Amino acid sequence: MGVSRQHLTALLIELAASGLALVRWKPNGKFAPWLFRFGGHKDAETPPDVVSSPRDKSLSRDSKNKNIFAGRIEIADETNVHRTPWADLIKAAKTSLACWNVDTQVIWERFLAFNRARGNARVPAGFLLGFMRRWRTSSSSTTSSFASRPELQRNADLKTQELHDQIRAAPSSNRQFHASDLCRLIGQAAYEARVIHTVRQFGCSRFAAALAVHGQAVLAGEISK
Template sequence: MEPTTGLILRRITQTELSVSAHKLATIILDGIAWKEGYNGLSRGTAAFTLSALAEKMGVSRQYLTVLLTELEASQLQLTRQKPNGKYAPWLFRFTAFDEADEIEDVASGRDDTSLSRKDYNKTVFSGHININAVSNVFQTCWADLIKAAKTVLPCWNVDTQVIWDRFLAFNRARGNEKVPAGFLLGFMRRWRTAPGTAAQPKEAPTPQRTPDPKERELHDQIKAAPSSNRQFHASDLCSKIGMAAYEARVLEVIRQFGCQRFTAMLAVHGRAVLAGEIAR
């Protein structure tokens, strides 16, 4: 059974996570492409910059890293990569749903469907466009796709036919007779507004929440020990002080900050690094 929005959302709610990690998981889920080629993404993948995620969450970049690490270590198995260069968005994927056996565990049945699987719920630019075939966009299958996609792009207030005409002229000038449909979406994303044209109104940026002193203290402790080495830190610290003492420290952090166990473990590792008990 193929994963759907409802299926992944059920798994998110069933997974033991902090409240903030649950929220982050749903934000990433909301951006997942469910059709190959949607926004230029492969199926099951979401694209975000870390600054955009931090703004949506209302947290600092440092705390966002902690939350991402929590999702990576959870049963959701979040993975992220940046294959398209330094300034490109990160690509996120819940790899727990890549295996059929994992999906069957939480699926309600093979008749379960989701709106996200319907073609008309996503703007998909797939196939190829013949540049010299039809000049009237409304006689093609691309008119509805252009109208749907442009609402969130720089060409939001440009007539659909004008977009199509300029796209054809752009490719004819370069000698292109047939191009991938994704080129049209990319062309719209890079639309240059003529001087004097009204700009699309933007929402006021969400003010950054100022972390309280206790939260800042917790973040500073977590930063002291790279979360990617958490398993080595736990092993080294348990070998040095014993499992019982390790658990006691974790419980102490939970009581002090009211955080989840995973976050408390990272803080314990950071404290140990700062105290010189284990290597960073």
């Protein structure tokens, strides 16, 4: 929908305070989805099975720390983050994340490179917040006084390309077979060690690391594609 969870919460609070008498409840148990109903005072007098209360934590009710990442980001847009509407949001969001001490421009450039490497031309704004939340603290994600930003960008692009080349060598549709074949060949412990090493090397998720390990094995002739 292109609307953040926090912004949706603010809208629901406004509706609850309006004359529309918005009520939300769970008639099918604690873990069922919330249902919403508009009604007058007469309807509101009949208590639903499970009513929302001020202590409810299923939505972000506090106004602090709300970073509204709504809309879409054009990956081919301005490379200077301070000429975009995203600079202030990045600054506000990074204070509580692993990238708190990373320059806003560096975060923006790595986000653009990350999506360009995947062929993404336009992504939901929430992807930017997710990218920051998964930030890996490493030499590739921090600024250096001895390296210029273009050099850091080139290094990040090369590393991303290397990871993708390895992943492409072993299609994800066969990952379970590749994992089984490789574990039989080198053992479960050695397999786990390779995956962990790849996670640390590229700062990627375990899923991507496993695919890259399978690709490495295919390229080395250890297992077949």
